[in-house]
Amino acid sequence: MVEEIKRVVIGEVVEKRPQRVIVKVEKENFASTLNALKALSFNRLNLLTAIDFIKENQFEIVALVYSDEKKVMSIVKARIPRDNPEIETLIHIYPNAFKYEVELGEMFGIRVIGNPDSMKPFVLEGWGDLPPLRKDFDSIKYATEHYESRNVEVKYD
């Protein structure tokens, strides 16, 4: 299976396990790789998410695509810069990527070109702070600041 993917994809292809193939590509041909993989019987987009590598100041977009016939899942990854991150939409390849992209916009602040409500709220209502899943957003500080908790001093006698 790996050879077919190698022929079709420009980028580093590694077979981690018999049913897991990791494909690392450049930012520009992320959408084209997925298009090629879809033609190669990878018909289902399982998950589209991002990982915040704050040390290298980069986001990593991860798309898990699965082929029902060949029973193989390939993890397609691409690195994008962390300041004003943008990717093109994948709706025309996988229709169910729509809400994943909206979630990317809300949780990481990644703008998706071509997705009608890319930066619109999906899960949070009236959220003013940093996108929450970024590493530099501190949830504990936010929680203790905004929500009063019951100040119970625990006495160990």
Added chain:
Amino acid sequence: MVKEILTLIFTPILAFFVGIFLLGFKRKMVARIHRRYGPPLHQPLLDIIKLLSKKENISHGVMFDLGPVMYVGAAILTVLFLPIPGFKQLTPFGDLIAFLYIMVIGSLGMALGAGESGNPNASIGIARALTLMLGYELPLIIAGNTLVIKYGTTDLYKFMTLQSGFHWNLFLLPLTAIAGFIATYGAMGEHPFDVVVAPQEVATGPMVEYGGKHLGLLMIGMAISTYIETGFFVILFLGGGANILTFILKQLGVIIVMTLFDTVFPRFRIENAVRYFWRWPTLIALVGLLIVYIGGK
């Protein structure tokens, strides 16, 4: 004369308590079918007391408040037109046709009240209630008129006396009895025709905005209308009973049979419910009418 007036005053109260008993029995029986114990028999009474003891209440306008009042008033009026064993009640002034006419005023009152509440669920509920009424009125009227042709009179009291001594209409006119049963079953809003107060689809339909005292009144009206519908069926087809006790026992029998069906069926869609009513029960009622018509000649 004084006896007559006293019974006129006490019939609604009797109807209310018998209705409470029937509703309580129904909830207990449904619970037993669900393999659990279920509430005590007087639970509907406790519910009504709790509802009437609500401290505050909201109102969406005068008609909203008058809706339940009209519902209960029409229910009491209808009860007075229903004869009790041994008493003529108001039957000389209004016979079967008048009774069928008055029976409708109650739900019209609720519809006017709920329409005022402005909640879209309520208006959908009213539209469903009125269309369902269109459905079950047809077989009910045909079944009623079959009896009129058979007995030659429209006086409900005579229906009762003519059927005494075990030749009930259930055995003499089985087809009309079946059609009448399905129609009263639909009028009671039992399960396949539970379309008006479907909690999952329209959040209890017309009663969505009613709470507290309004809902208490509506529950009183519902208890009385349970008595009316089962009583109407008993008078038409089960011979009405010599004294009040057999009358109530027969009503209990009707409730038991209805609950057996109620817990087993899922719900119709509203258009299928009306289509069902106009197909099978109406057909059976017409065949019953034909039999009586040809037989009678």
Added chain:
Amino acid sequence: MIREYELNIGPNHPGIHGNFQVHLKLEGDTIVEAKGNSGYLHRAFEKLMEQRTYLQNLALIPRVCVPEPDINEAAYAMAIEELMGVEIPERAKFIRTIVLEAARSMALLFHFGGTAAMIGNYTVNYWAVADRDLMVDIFLKLTGARVYHMYIWPGGVRRDTYPGFEDDVLGWVKYMKERLPEYDNLFFKNPMFMHRARGLAKISKEEALQMGVTGPNLKATGVKVDVRLDEPYAAYPYLDFDVPVLDDGDAWAREIQRRLEFELSLNLIEQAVKKMPKGEVWKKMPNPFKWVIPEGEAYARVESSRGEYGYYFVSDGTDKPYRVAIRGVSMPHMYPLAEKLLIGQKLSDAPFILETLDICPPEIDR
């Protein structure tokens, strides 16, 4: 022109499991447009998991999906085992299969109750939830908790089964097999249910494959895709079974598909209990408080009662996961699929259609 109005199958709704809102635009009784609005159960699991060590996460993850918590524990444990390259003992595999299949049958019973109550047959709801409760008691004895078991953890299972576990489970399976004909006569073979569900909200095979639909919704359209067959985990390689598939793809087919899968999981439990070997139950892992998972990434998949449920795991060698992405099953079922299916349907069918798709709102908001 019929006046167009809006209605919410809102968060406060007796039918929908959990907190979820569908905003409908209606013309008369037919739905013109449906837009989901989720986020009422958002607890930021992925952020919280980054702030907890691997051991602390064990208490957090079952709370993602309420009707079926064990799939989270299994996916979490399998991801860590893959990262650490650990092979769990035989007996632990069988216990995991029994726990997962029992959780599936409990979730399916809960679902049958919900579907029947949605179209008005409350008796099935009262029966199904009561029968499910008998299995919950067995879990209470086995794991100490009714719903959130925290029983499957990396390296195997927390402790061995209590004496008499086998006959309890076999007793429940025998009891459920006797009860199934009653459910069939009351609900699945009920002409009213067939009349209401046949031909309702039909999904075609291509549409389902393209939209990322998995589980009974996909198998009802004729595609045999099941993680237990494609990538067998736990003790499924040792059990011989075949997943049933229907092919009309409408609401009726989805329900009957779940009914067949319920029967399949009963047989699987029976097989697993009979074939369970003796032996230890937990592979010794290093001291859990100082758990350090080697760097790397892993994706673990489990077949839940709704479809394929997965954890995408990235670890950076410290004692806290760097990033965990949860592949919720209901995300594709709700957003492209349910919003498309509801258009043109009657209002009285809308909650019923949402229920046959078995959408679990916490999986969407996480």
Added chain:
Amino acid sequence: MELQETLEEGYVEILDHLRKRSLWMLHYCTACGAIELPPTITSRFDAERFGIAPFVTSRQSDILLVTGYINIKTLRRLITVYEQMLPPKYVIGFGSCTINGGIYWDSYAIVKRLDLYLPVDVYIAGCMPTPMAVLEGFRTLMKLIDEGKANGWKKYQENYEYYKENQRKVLKW
């Protein structure tokens, strides 16, 4: 006037005694504790023996069950639903999430204390209380109603501004 007081007192006494036997709870599963409600209502634990049945709309029901953690989005709907209910109304808080945030203490979307925003009459312990605990919570509420102590709704009306202030702080209305 003395007789009038005792009559008034006696009337309220009997009323409370009868009222506790018919409590309607709102069928609103706000959070994860809601999966233990169906077993409590259905055949195994059968809450209907005490007259407790699930009802659909807030106008008809008396008990608002906050079954677990409270997301800000849900809190806004909870407050509207609570204010739609007709007094006397009661709020039961399930589990530790309504007391102090529970397991989600560090989440940015979860409110920590329910009683800052709604008056709570009964708390039920347990990170998802079992049906037995839920029934015990209902019986405690019934005892409180019987003794006339369950008047959270009066507290809400009396210091309405305090509650509104807290709500405004969190919800940024």
